[in-house]
Amino acid sequence: MQQALSNITDPLPPPPQYTSKMNVNMNLNLNEPDEEVPVGDHIGLYELSIMMNKHAWALDEEDGDFEEAEREYMQAANLNNDYAMMNLAILHEKNDGDSETILMWYKRAIEVGQCVVSMYNLADYYQQIGDIQNMLHYYQMAADRGDSDSMRELALHYYNLGNHEEFRRYYTMAMRQPKFSMTRAIQQFNPFVVVKLMQSIILDPLVDHVFKEKMTTHLASIHTTYKPIIIYNNKIALFERLNHVIECGICYETRLNIDLACAHCVCTDCYTMLHKKPCPFCRL
């Protein structure tokens, strides 16, 4: 689940259009006059809903008061605040609420606000209940709106399925987004696979110059800061000096071998495939 409080720091969305002023007044008891509500008042109501959303969030997070938090979120949701709708879904999700209610609030939030955080969270919920088709649908919906987290999740899905082409497509798409976080993403994947992908992008004649430069900078930073890559490079340097060229026990090719944590040796390519996996010889 992503941050439920995003609207506190995000710029304000445009004030929603109310279809029924009656409903708004009845739910809020604001005793507003009967004439047309001027636009300024609409903005005022929306700001009120943001305050309610924040207050409800505090009631839940700080006091653990589910019922009061729900009541306050509902009031904000009645004012068309899509974050409050999303937070209602999250509130029910955290408290083992029923699927129908959770899905209803997420979908209403998306309908009203078209916000990628709601789409991401709904996709995440579908993943948890094992509905992969809907998970893909909502991650795709958020990805179509430029959400790099959803692109990364799609990349991860195809990566786990062994669909290398789709993994590359979504991961590249994610890396092109300005908000893409390399540190977070590299931990989800085999870093050697990511490095290989970045190297192939740099060598691709069809890729634009700006993106290539971005990849070069990222690569340089990975090589100097990311531990598994630093260790790998150090091992290669050491075993090259020892001229440790022998037959690899996995692929049977005679090439440079480097050691795993258990001291068994494999070739430099097979080493990258064993990232976070046990040694095939001793299972350590």
Ligand SMILES: [Zn+2]
């Ligand atoms: Zn090998």
Ligand SMILES: [Zn+2]
């Ligand atoms: Zn071993």
